Amino acid sequence: MLALGVAEAAEPANYVFAGGDGAAEVRDLLQRDDVAGVQVVYPWKTLEPEQGRYDFSSIERDLAVAGSLDKQLFVQVQDRFFRPEARLLPGYLLREPLYGGGLVAQTDTPGEGAPQVQGWATLQWNPHVRERFQALLRALGERFDGRIHGINLPETAIDVGDGAKAAGFTCDGYFEAQMENMSVARQAFEDSHVVQYVNFWPCEWDNDHDYMGRLFERAHALGIGLGGPDIVPYRRAQMRNAYPFFNRYRERLALVAMAVQEPTLTYVDPEDGERFSREDFVGFARDYLGVDIIFWSPAAPWLKSDERARPGARGR
Numbered sequence: 001m002l003a004l005g006v007a008e009a010a011e012p013a014n015y016v017f018a019g020g021d022g023a024a025e026v027r028d029l030l031q032r033d034d035v036a037g038v039q040v041v042y043p044w045k046t047l048e049p050e051q052g053r054y055d056f057s058s059i060e061r062d063l064a065v066a067g068s069l070d071k072q073l074f075v076q077v078q079d080r081f082f083r084p085e086a087r088l089l090p091g092y093l094l095r096e097p098l099y100g101g102g103l104v105a106q107t108d109t110p111g112e113g114a115p116q117v118q119g120w121a122t123l124q125w126n127p128h129v130r131e132r133f134q135a136l137l138r139a140l141g142e143r144f145d146g147r148i149h150g151i152n153l154p155e156t157a158i159d160v161g162d163g164a165k166a167a168g169f170t171c172d173g174y175f176e177a178q179m180e181n182m183s184v185a186r187q188a189f190e191d192s193h194v195v196q197y198v199n200f201w202p203c204e205w206d207n208d209h210d211y212m213g214r215l216f217e218r219a220h221a222l223g224i225g226l227g228g229p230d231i232v233p234y235r236r237a238q239m240r241n242a243y244p245f246f247n248r249y250r251e252r253l254a255l256v257a258m259a260v261q262e263p264t265l266t267y268v269d270p271e272d273g274e275r276f277s278r279e280d281f282v283g284f285a286r287d288y289l290g291v292d293i294i295f296w297s298p299a300a301p302w303l304k305s306d307e308r309a310r311p312g313a314r315g316r
Contacts, residue, residue, distance in 0.1 A: 008170050012285055015039050015074060016303070017259055020060065023065035023073065023196035026298055032053040035303075037072030038062070039151060039259075039295045041045060043088035044079050044122070047136060049139045051092045063147060071148035074195075074257070074295070077140070079122040080106075080154050087120055090132075098128050104167050107277050121158040124181065125173040134184045141188025144220050150193030152257065155229050156215075158201040172200060179218060193255050197223035198242050206240045215238060215252075216245045225255030229260045230264050231294065233284035241290065250290025257293040258285060265299060278302045 004211075013036040016026045020041045023030065029037055037132040040062050049055055059075060081088050103120040123129045137201060140151065156178055178196070183195045196219065201211040219226050226249075228242060246256060260281050268275050269284035280301065285291035296303060 008167070011033050012282060012294045013037070015257075015293055015295045017261060018062075020078075027065060027069070029298060030066065031070050032303075035071070035294075037074060038066055039074040039075045039076060039152075039204050041078050042126060042243075043081070043086075044077065044136065045088040045090055047077070047140070048090045048132075048170055051090065051132075054137075056140070056143055059144065059148075060269060061138075063144075074293075075144070075148050075151045076138070076154065076191065077136070077151065078154055079124065079307050080120065080158065082106075082117065082119040084117045084263045089122060090234065092131065093122075093129060096278040098165055099123070099132075100126050102129060103171070104164045106160075106241050107163070108218045109159050109197070120160070121164075124166055124177040125169055128166070130177055130181065133181060137181070137185050138188045141185075145190035146274045148192050150195055150225070150255070150257070151189055152183060152195035152197055152225075153178075155197040155199050158202055160202040171201075174202060175209075175214075179215070179294070182219070182224060183222060186224050193225050193257075195255060198293075199230065201286055203243075205226045212245055213241060216249050219254075220249060220252045223254045225257060226253055227255075227257040227259070227291075229259050229261060229307070231258050231281050231285050231289070231291070232262050232264060233269070233280055234266050234288075235267070246289040246291075253290070254294070256271065256289060256291045257295065258289065258291050259295040260297060260300060262297040262299045263294075265297060266300075270276075 014034055016029045016035055018026045018038050018040045022040060023038045026038060029035055042058060046058060047056060049053060063073050087094065087103055091101045093099045098301045100123055103122060105117045105169045106119040107117055108120055182196045198215055203209060207213050232238065285294055
């Protein structure tokens with residue numbers, strides 16, 4: 001089993017965030033000596049094309065590419081989607097009444113207009129849906145535990161509207177579903193890291209339901225890592241939600257793995273109006289959040305240059 005203690009403070013290891021494109025698409029970046037691995041996103045539908053029939057060939061391909069370059073693979077299992085047309089669950093979950101439609105729309109209301117679908121979230125609070133997701137996690141563990149560096153579950157944030165409530169959503173039900181999935185992932189993966197992405201909880205602001213506090217304490221107790229999709233130095237909303245907990249638990253978590261994705265690169269420092277630099281991201285991640293691994297968008301300027309990272313850890 002992994003040594004889950006906290007290593008001495010060091011520069012975060014650099015991974016390339018390949019999204020859903022696969023490791024082969026970022027092979028050139030993986031050849032850099034300052035890149036330790038790759039993170040790839042796998043929608044649930046691609047991993048379970050039919051009920052109980054799993055297809056892990058895409059992970060095997062990415063593991064082979066990473067291994068050929070002596071790099072690590074981090075697997076993100078995706079159960080929520082950020083485009084209106086992306087309903088990427090196995091068909092049986094969408095069709096069979098037992099699963100309540102499988103998905104709920106995530107909407108945005110621009111100005112005075114009607115709500116517009118921005119994406120979809122899986123009904124994890126439906127126990128039948130959750131049972132199938134946990135079966136997937138166990139199957140992944142049987143195949144890949146100890147072979148991949150880690151697996152991460154998607155962010156906790158979802159947009160709760162009337163559709164979610166009509167589908168049986170409750171604040172406590174959603175929270176407990178995420179905690180249960182996290183625990184099952186830990187059971188399935190004893191020798192690879194498990195990371196839960198956390199940024200915001202629906203129904204909560206500034207830990208007023210103690211969801212954030214309970215999550216971090218549970219993760220510490222179970223030896224689970226935490227992370228998130230965005231590193232933005234001292235961003236106000238995150239400073240009222242997940243960021244202070246990362247700071248508080250920085251010496252107690254098994255692993256902290258966070259991302260600088262393409263939209264994150266557009267954020268500006270409110271003090272000078274300039275976009276955050278690589279040094280800004282790394283300094284805040286290392287010194288405040290206690291980050292061990294940064295998943296970088298291939299669009300990061302330093303990855304497009306010959307700049308090399310200072311010596312640091314290759315990841316725990």
